[in-house]
Amino acid sequence: MTRAALLQMTSGxxxxxxxxxLVAAVAQARAGGAAMLFTPEMSGLLDGNRERAQGHYAQEADDLVLAAVREAAAKHGTWVHLGSLAVLREDGKLANRAFVIDDTGSIRARYDKMHLFDVDLPTGESWRESNSYTAGTEPVVVETPLGKLGLAICYDLRFPDLFRTLSNAGATILAVPAAFTRPTGAAHWHVLLRARAIEAAAFVLAAAQTGTHADGRATYGHSLAIDPWGDVLLDMGEAADLGFAEIDAGRLEDVRSRVPVLRHRRAIPEAAQA
Structure with missing residues (x-):
């Protein structure tokens, strides 16, 4: 049994x-016995005003949030999945990038969000992530104290082929940091995360943004930990807080022996046109 910590925050x-x-959460996670802390999408900056946000964007080597979390991870001897930061790429464009940081502060893995959220909502909200960000191209699985971790970010949740690829590569835990809007969160967050856990017979850890942010947007919260059977181990509701979940390797083995979906997967050809 290994403990994970999830940070639900209202980034500004x-x-x-x-x-x-984030630094305080690393210390709290360690004090609570967690081997690894998971944080939401856009943990370092959540600002829809592009002109104001522009002055805060930096490449990895100069990102103050990344540096602070790496230092805290090393100080407290705790792994951190930094859900994502807006990072300047070498070509001057932005990546929505997740980091896995080990207990020495070293970066073990990076993942750039592959599916970008471009949508007009019935509420009148309009999001065009592709206006600012370049999509990633590579799925990532990394070994951690909790097991093999497959990386995804927010809107990726709606594309099960990514999670199939991650579980085929050996992932036993799927990280889905997010900043879901309230309408889409209320409609789809729980059901999609439970479906991804069941399909992959894997744990899902989804640290989320919550509340009303300084730029005026509102996010859904409800950070979740879900086991491979689809049972919800932790639902953090709407309050900004730190929560804990136990990752039981025995539960994983039990579920995969009862419903061996990974062994039964087949390559599916293109559908025939009738």
Missing amino acids: IDPAANAAT
Whole structure:
């Protein structure tokens, strides 16, 4: 049995303040016996005002939030899945990038969000992630103290082929950090995360943004930990807080022996046109 910590936060427009929240969470996760902390999408900055946010974007080597979390991970001897940061690529474009940081502060893995959220909602909200970000191209699985971790970010959740690829590559845990809007969260968050856990016979850990943010947007919260059977181990509701979930390798083996979906998968050809 290994313990994971999930941080549910309300990131704002000040990276230094967000970094302080993350550093405190690393210490709290360690004190609570967690081997690894999971944080939401856009943990370092959540700002829909592109002009204001522009001055905070930096490449990895200069990102103050990434540096602070790496230092805290090393200080407290705790792994961290930093859900994502807006990172300047070498070509000057942005990536929505997740990091897995080990207990020495070293970066073990990076993942750039592959599916970008471009949508007009019935509420009048309009999001065009592709206006600012370049999509990633490579799925990523990394060994961690909890097991093999497959990486995804928010809107990726709606594309089961990605999770099939991750579980085929050996992932036993799937990380889905997010900043879901309230309408889409209420409609789809729980059912999609449970479906991904069941399909992959894997644990799902989904740390989420919550509440009303400084830029005016509202996010759904409900950070979840789900076991391979689809049972919800942790639902953090709407409050910004730190929660804990137990990852039981025996539960994984039990579910995969009862419903061996990974062994039964087949390559599916293109559908015939009748």
